[in-house]
Amino acid sequence: MNNTLAGWLQVIALVGALALSYRPLGDYLAHILTSPRHWRVERLVYRAGGVDGDADQPWPAYLRSVLAFFLVSLLFLYGFLRLQNHLLLSLGMKAVKPDLAFNTAASFVTNTNWQNYSGESTMGHLVQMAGLAVQNFVSAAVGIGVVAALIRGFTRKKTDRVGNFWVDLTRVVLRVLLPVSFVFALVLVAGGVIENFHGIQSITTIAGEHQSLTGGPVASQEAIKELGTNGGGFYNANSSHPFENPNPFTNWLEIYLLLVIGFALPRTFGKMVGDNRQGYAIVAVMALIWASSVAIVTANELHSVSSSAGHLAGGMMEGKEQRFGIWASALFAVSTTLTSCGAVNSFHDSYTPGGGGMTIFNMMLGEIAPGGTGSGLYGILILAVVAVFVAGLMVGRTPEYLGKKLRGQEMKYASLYILTTPAIVLVGAGLAMALPGERAAMLNHGPHGFSEVLYAFTSAANNNGSAFAGLSANTVWYNTALGLAMILGRFLPMVFVLALAGSLASQQPVPVTAGTLPTHRPQFVGLLTGVILIVVGLTYFPALALGPLAEGLH
Amino acid sequence: MPSSLNRVIRHHLAALRMLLVFTVITGIAYPLVVVGIAQAAFPHQANGSLIKDRGRPVASSLIGQNFNLPLNKGQTSPQPDRKWFQPRPSAAGTTGYDPTSSGASNLGPNNPDLVAVIKARRAAVAAFDGVPPSSVPVDAVTASGSGLDPDISPAYAYEQVNRVAKAWGLNRPAVRKLVADHIQGRNLGFLGQDRVNVVELNHDLAASK
Known part of the structure; x- marks a missing residue:
């Protein structure tokens, strides 16, 4: 079989597997987010936590719970990292220094998983599994909870209630993330991913040298790292490390896992609003953007476009693994940057200007195709609100989406959502470039160096977590600035989403008339895609022109 | 309040x-x-796919190793050993293939340092294996993402057969056959790409002697 055919088959098999998961997983999520019945074990969790599982919260209360959970998670993880040398299974690792501990805690709590450390030389086993991996579960569930509240805003009428945060959190963790991770962790182990509590094992190699093999509970963390679109690797090399991702089959499985919830959530949306066609329209936009991005990155990498190193070497294999090759690396790179996952199986810094630039653009889209668990869907629903509003302006009538009017108040929240992340990205990258010390952290020079800085802030503010890893960002300034970018980029948008949810829930639905814009037809798919590209393009074009575009045209 | x-x-x-x-x-x-x-x-x-010799682990078949000559006095960078199949260049740690420091070079696609190092690698590999520089495959001149890649392309493995056979005093067809036996195809026929695990290949080479 030739490379091209095999490459296409990998993509087609992935699309097929995701399509097969769409209905069952989407319906199941809709069920657990709407069912009035608690499991017995869930009641135990509520009792142990001291929360009321039967309360229905108004949006400000839902938000307060989200923020309280964020705050205690941040402080708990920070303390854990600072004190790890006193705990079990620390493997002799030192306490993490304050700025790095802040950055790492912010990173995992916000579902970003940006890593300014290398796992194998910084983190003991206990902090990996009981500190970092716990956030992999709960931060993913928080995102799904918030989107559930937004969907309830569409489905409920004349109420101020949008659901119960603690119930959403608990059910998503216990009924979805934990069982699926458990099954796939074992599949990954069978495929060769390690799962043990060994420390460092010294061996004498075949050629008689010394080598230190690292151990750890990797597979259990790997499964939720992908499924929860977290992306924080056990090791510095992340999913390119053979102990995290030993062969092309585990690689394909990891790509599937990091996409599966994001692509199934539109079904949950359609199911909950009582019109599955609404879900198909949203997933069509996601799939269109994802497929185009796969095509662009793969083509750039296969043909070494605008890369002198690639032409000289005979291919773009710098930073890529032999077992994966170009196709499986590009597929991973696109999927991880379009989902807020941020795991990598190859190093984007060495990609072609077009391929690497596309990974930045993917994140700039706001992580919506399909985006992070929950955050992807609420991101694209906000853009759908904007698209409906734009269409309303064109014909001069008050726009409505799923029976809810989009008035000044709703549009204010949607606009604030859309402005937040770009403001953080552009101000952050601008500041870094204005400060000589921070500029010096670039590994590469010229436009590519600027791309490293732009990538860092885009990745942090959009809660992606992947990097143009040449940037030496483990400094007090970058740890602090990127940490703040992650926190603001995660929670400010959530404030606006929940406020919008509350505002929508309080409305009496308006009946569908001949003048209502249908939001399930190809016309709307086209409109929404256009709005996304225009909003993002206009916001970021100058920054992209200074980085990847300048490098590509050089 | x-x-x-x-x-x-x-x-x-x-x-x-x-x-x-x-x-x-x-x-x-x-x-x-x-x-x-x-x-x-x-x-x-779960324990790292270890390869053992007389009960003692000598490798993980998933983690690449260096196959260099011992450092002589005054030498700073080790030289590759002619009798072993050589792995890809590695950016993990100062000497490469250090699992406590996994990672890539992160050099950009037009970085002059990367261009220079690819040129140097191509010339060095061609001279070492006694082949024309234009035939050196891409994986021989580029560092992997993890710095621990245990695999090379079948083309790079075949390129090294003559040198290795000579160093061991083995006949070439036998070594070629060993390489052929170590080619792993794509998973399920279409996932990833063909590869030869250098660690397993060298281990079996030593055992066959």
């Missing part, structure tokens, strides 16, 4: 208790159970 402060504190205490509950479930119980089952059902994989 005190009552609203109390409420805030109570709220955060509840959040902390919920976090602790999830820490026990997902952070302690879950990995312990997975480790337990993995160690019982898949001990070879």
Whole structure:
């Protein structure tokens, strides 16, 4: 079989597997987010936590719970990292220094998983599994909870209630993330991913040298790292490390896992609003953007476009693994940057200007195709609100989406959502470039160096977590600035989403008339895609022109 | 005011208790159970797919190794050993293939340093294997993402057959056959790409002698 055919088959098999998961997983999520019945074990969790599982919260209360959970998670993880040398299974690792501990805690709590450390030389086993991996579960569930509240805003009428945060959190963790991770962790182990509590094992190699093999509970963390679109690797090399991702089959499985919830959530949306066609329209936009991005990155990498190193070497294999090759690396790179996952199986810094630039653009889209668990869907629903509003302006009538009017108040929240992340990205990258010390952290020079800085802030503010890893960002300034970018980029948008949810829930639905814009037809798919590209393009074009575009045209 | 402060504190205490509950479930119980089952059902994989010689581990078949000559006095960079199949260049650690320091070069696609190092690698590999520089395959001149890549392309493995056979005093067809036996195709016929595991190949080469 030739490379091209095999490459296409990998993509087609992935699309097929995701399509097969769409209905069952989407319906199941809709069920657990709407069912009035608690499991017995869930009641135990509520009792142990001291929360009321039967309360229905108004949006400000839902938000307060989200923020309280964020705050205690941040402080708990920070303390854990600072004190790890006193705990079990620390493997002799030192306490993490304050700025790095802040950055790492912010990173995992916000579902970003940006890593300014290398796992194998910084983190003991206990902090990996009981500190970092716990956030992999709960931060993913928080995102799904918030989107559930937004969907309830569409489905409920004349109420101020949008659901119960603690119930959403608990059910998503216990009924979805934990069982699926458990099954796939074992599949990954069978495929060769390690799962043990060994420390460092010294061996004498075949050629008689010394080598230190690292151990750890990797597979259990790997499964939720992908499924929860977290992306924080056990090791510095992340999913390119053979102990995290030993062969092309585990690689394909990891790509599937990091996409599966994001692509199934539109079904949950359609199911909950009582019109599955609404879900198909949203997933069509996601799939269109994802497929185009796969095509662009793969083509750039296969043909070494605008890369002198690639032409000289005979291919773009710098930073890529032999077992994966170009196709499986590009597929991973696109999927991880379009989902807020941020795991990598190859190093984007060495990609072609077009391929690497596309990974930045993917994140700039706001992580919506399909985006992070929950955050992807609420991101694209906000853009759908904007698209409906734009269409309303064109014909001069008050726009409505799923029976809810989009008035000044709703549009204010949607606009604030859309402005937040770009403001953080552009101000952050601008500041870094204005400060000589921070500029010096670039590994590469010229436009590519600027791309490293732009990538860092885009990745942090959009809660992606992947990097143009040449940037030496483990400094007090970058740890602090990127940490703040992650926190603001995660929670400010959530404030606006929940406020919008509350505002929508309080409305009496308006009946569908001949003048209502249908939001399930190809016309709307086209409109929404256009709005996304225009909003993002206009916001970021100058920054992209200074980085990847300048490098590509050089 | 005190009552609203109390409420805030109570709220955060509840959040902390919920976090602790999830820490026990997902952070302690879950990995312990997975480790337990993995160690019982898949001990070879769970412990790193180790290759052993007389009971002592000499490699993980997943983690690449250096196959260099011992450093002479005054030498700073080790020289590749003619009798071993050579792996890809590695950016892990100062000498390469250091699992405590996994990672890539992160050099950009037009970085002059990367261009220079690719040129130098091409010339060095061509001279070492006695082949024209234009025939040196891409994986021989580029560093992997992990710096621990145990694999090379079949083309690069075949390129090294003459040198290795000569160094061991083996006949070429026997060594070619050994390489052919070590080619792993794509998983399920279409995932990833063809590869030769250098660690396993060298281990079996030494055993065949």
